[in-house]
Amino acid sequence: MEYKNHMKLEFDSKSQNEAFARVVVASFAAQLDPTLEEIADIKTAVSEAVTNSIIHGYEDRMGVVKLTCQITNNVLEIVVEDEGKGIDDINRAMEPLFTSKPELERSGMGFTVMETFMDEINVYSEPGKGTSIRMVKKFKSLVAE
Amino acid sequence: MLLNYQAMDNKLIVKLDGELDHHVAENIRIELDEMIEKKRTKHLIFDLANLQFMDSSGIGVIMGRYKNISKMGGKVAIIEVPEKIDKIFTLSGLYRIVEKYPNITEALDRL
Structure with missing residues (x-):
């Protein structure tokens, strides 16, 4: 039988919430009986996505970040959305080491980390409207009965 | 996030305790740079x-500190x-520019 579960959360675009968001997702994923490596992977990917919304989407202005998680059997889908300024050139933003904010000592590795640590990533963005990052991770374990 | 320092000759050892993300990065940068300056750190x-x-x-x-340290002829290790x-x-x-050693003994030997 198919197992499903979902959760939805929204929070202010404050950097304090980076840790909050990744811990929430890790806790939600606990029902998939993840390995330590899988937990580390999703925590890192969520941290990157939320940090992007805060630094680039809202550029430290106040805004709301939405986080949705959907479990279907052993697959976790995570969506991080903002209504910030959006990304002009997604392909360029996703290049390793590209950063629009070198003065902040950003490494430009955020999207590369998300791509490597997750099984799938899709980025939707519209300049002036916001950005939505969808990431999928397939867990090795079987779903608990 | 907690930083512990130990200075030996021209080397500064920094122990990072906790979680390093964007939220704490700015403060860590400032604190590290002050300590690097104060202890006249080479490596x-x-x-x-x-x-x-x-x-x-x-x-x-780490890359930011590497830029400053290497400009002065020093090395960064983890x-x-x-x-x-x-x-x-x-x-x-990162391992193309920063050396990785298993422990402090080896790092101190090689730097």
Whole structure:
């Protein structure tokens, strides 16, 4: 039988919430009986996505970040959305080491980390409207009965 | 996030304890740069044994310090790298510029 579960959360675009968001997702994923490596992977990917919304989407202005998680059997889908300024050139933003904010000592590795640590990533963005990052991770374990 | 320092000759050992993300990165940068200056540091060693979490913000912090230290002819090393954090270092190509050693004894020997 198919197992499903979902959760939805929204929070202010404050950097304090980076840790909050990744811990929430890790806790939600606990029902998939993840390995330590899988937990580390999703925590890192969520941290990157939320940090992007805060630094680039809202550029430290106040805004709301939405986080949705959907479990279907052993697959976790995570969506991080903002209504910030959006990304002009997604392909360029996703290049390793590209950063629009070198003065902040950003490494430009955020999207590369998300791509490597997750099984799938899709980025939707519209300049002036916001950005939505969808990431999928397939867990090795079987779903608990 | 807690930083512990130990200065030996011209080397500064920094122990990172906790989680290194964008939220704490700015303060860590400021604190580290002050300490590097104060201790007249040539070589910088990051001890990551107690680092619980790090995202790409940490790569930025280490690369930034590398730029300053290498300009003055020094080297940056990292020791005791937890497995889950090793993955992000490898991915970012950081090991092309920063040396990795298993422990402090070896790092002090080689620097």
